[in-house]
Amino acid sequence: MQRIGVSKRIGNIKFAILSPDEIRRMSAVKVISADTYDDDGYPIDRGLMDTRMGVIEPGLRCKTCNGRVDECPGHFGHIDLAMPVIHIGYVKEIKKFLQHTCSICGRVLLSEDEIRMVTEMKTRHEVFGERADFVSLLRALRIEPRQICPHCKAEQKKITLDKPTTFRENGVKITPKDIRDRLERIPTEDLAILGMNPETARPEWLVLTALPVPPVTVRPSITLESGDRSEDDLTHKLVDVLRINQRLRENRDIGAPQLIVEDLWELLQYHVTTYFDNQTSGIPPARHRSGRPLKTLVQRLKGKEGRFRSNLSGKRVNFSARTVISPDPNLGITEVGVPEEAARELTVPLYVTTFNVEVAKEFVSRGPNPQNVDGKYVPGANYVISPEGRRIKITEKNKANLLEQVGPGWIVERQLMDGDICLFNRQPSLHRMSMLCHEVRVMPHKTFRFNLCLCPPYNADFDGDEMNLHVMQSEEARAEAKILMRTHEHILSPRFGAPIIGPIHDHITGSFLLTYKNPQFTREDVNFIFMRMPETPIPAPDVEKGGEIWYGKSLFSIVLPPDLNLTFKASICQKCDECRKEKCDIDAYVKIKDGKLVCGAIDGKGIAVGKGKILDKIARDYGTLAAKEFLEKVTRLAIGVITLRGFTTGISDEDIPEDAKNEIRKVLENGKKEVNDLVSKYLNGTLELLPGRSLEETLEVEVMRVLGKARDEAGKIAGKYLGIGNSAVLMAKSGARGNMLNLTQMSAALGQQAVRGERLFRGYYMRTLPHFKKGDLGAEARGFVESSYKSGLKPTEYFFHSMGGRESLVDTAVRTSRSGYMQRRLINALEDLKVMEDRSVRNTAGTIIQFRYGEDGVDPGRSVQGNAIDAVDMFVELLGGKEKKTLEELGEIETGALNYGEVDRDILFAEEDLEIEEEEGEEEYEEYEEESEREGD
Amino acid sequence: MAEFNIFEHEYVPEHYLVDREEEKAILKQLNLTKDQLPRIKKTDAAIVALETITGEIEPGRIIKIVRRSRTAGVFVAYRVVVV
Ligand SMILES: [Mg+2]
Ligand SMILES: [Zn+2]
Ligand SMILES: [Zn+2]
């Protein structure tokens, strides 16, 4: 392999501090005037816009390098400060130097012995590549700060910092000038131990005597429409600095009263400080005339809108669109609906050759705004690019002229049309399935539309979500996207080796309704269902005598590959001790033989995202295209069935008869009574201790157990009256949406509320709320909610519920922020790694990261939950017809998709909890991030 | 020197010093130059321990590491010694 990509290597990077000398040496001009432009609009000599610092206006030439606007890189100038001021970024360091050196002789406040000890420890740390901070070294060696200089015996006074920039010695202010003098006295030999490299810096450089003025190119002024000039915030700030500097110099030189000089000096300090960081705590931010705080140096770099995250980590692109999304079950899973308006704006370059010159001319002749024909979209063209690279907008005027010129070598930028390849993306792009390749379908209206099977990979819903579309401009890019990024190539997720694109919600309900207990359909029904799947012929009826009848299971079998064999247990399975298989009472044993559904209901376990065994098997064994077809067919079928039958859920789905309510009340009453018994046992000391628990812990554990049991029992009672005929129950049992606990909480009782896994106890003295007696340990007083969501909560219960709810809210906020931050750091570290042809993982320098990807070279997206192959499945398939016997020999293992997609407790849907208050999470993320950046980087 | 041999600990993979003659063949097989190999510090505990067997190991030598892998059973990796 040829070494490519490394043309230059960075040997090392050195960080140092600019000395006043250096600032003056690199300066092209000493700025003395606070004015910018003269009356003719020409930059004032030695002013802030002096042309020696570069030019921003076309026509002018830089006085330093003689370059024009695009040629001159800009040059620094400088301001000589009348009096020294403290650099706000180095306050911490200055404080350290003052506190640990002698105010008289400047030596570090350590004896020679101690100096030796610290130096030795420091080098030891550095061998291990650890930073050794002076203060922490002192702490590690248990060296106490000295009050008397060991070198000159001078007594030291206490140095304090009055934030942000005022230093005091025994409460008396020291001026920056005094500070600078003191720092000057520190001998070079003592610098290393204090953590400063004597070769690159001197401590007195931390106090500024000269201020660099950035090139005008860094702070360009803009001319408003009115002709007025508006200066950059940095220039404004520099004007302030110059003005005060000037006044300070004058007052000092004429020998003005000390008070006035000091005031001006403070003011200069303020301006220089805010010039660096306008969010320094302890001082009011400098404001623009309009009242807007100025954006100075630190603000340019920091945060989401700062240079790093906004400009360096994120970039803007052309040929892209963004709008709200909405669902369209009639689109295929590889398609995306694009609004006409967007399609007319987005273009694809058409390279004109002798073969397509007529086509290209047709586009040009249509121009940028062709009329739709019979309401059908007709693509036009917006620009042409001449062989010399000139970009010409097509207009009604120049159309005829352009038509004559366009020929081989030209490029026509034609508008988007059906079948164009594009990338579709939803932020946050947390995994590779967040950006997939789609085919365009130009449609009326203003939203992007796509098939509902794609909601899980994008993590999208339609409550106002927006998504981005990118149109590729080169043939290579299109080819690459088509091969690597097509939606159906990502049905199996590399995250957990199971489908991530697939049926959701109503699709599952629909197929369950179609197959559960094998319902019958008439000709009319079947016509209605197949209406939306025109490419699928209607099968022959199962019964013809006495009226045509189709069975649900045979209708479902149509979408299955003809040679599919599979056996598994459905989501509704109650896990009976002994499975009755084909004779299962609730139709939970699914068996597919030669592409025919023999028995069982198709629910979540059959087709759903993350766990669908049929989908998984088809994607693996029949290929991604077969899986795509299966998905499109099965979802249309399911939607047809659910539309035909009608399906709804409402608050009345949680209705339970009065008898049940009484029964539940009794159960809860018993539970509470049991708790009271436990409490009295606890009080009179007869409560039997659990092993390894204190008396209090025992009581809590027992109470939680009793109340948990009571809630479950209440749920069971409610469940008795809520059958599969109930829509909410049907959805929960079939795995379409929700679970039985949700239903219990809605219809029976909410149960115990908890904070940190314990019953509630915080609030008032010895009680949670003033509604209870002090020391009440009973169920109600400690957060047990016996009401249901439907019946409504009592005031105290409502309060307890909010206490418990807050915890989960905070948890999610913290979790999203942490994982978001971790994700970003990981991606930054891994973004340029790739798997090479020799299957090794390398970075851009060709350095090995892994000798073989994942050490075993297995693509997790093609693995069976991380395993390279599913041996049992292959074994069974090889034995073919003898399947049943084989199974017995293998000892009751489900065939086919053995544990395919068996994801531990719905990894996918665990994320649903996070949906609550996403915004809040993001905000805190911001904070967290800023925090970590300050600490870490 | 350490009281016990770290290589006897079950979590420490086997380290071998690659013969100078073998180095070329290995690099050719891996399609690599030496500076593209992952690194191991000369001060690494494993190198220090290995030196008691092989004698001083100069920076630039290649170490073969054989370890148990969760995904691949046994996996062989190479590292180059650096200062
Ligand atoms: Mg949303
Ligand atoms: Zn210049
Ligand atoms: Zn001294």
Ligand SMILES: [Zn+2]
């Ligand atoms: Zn069963």
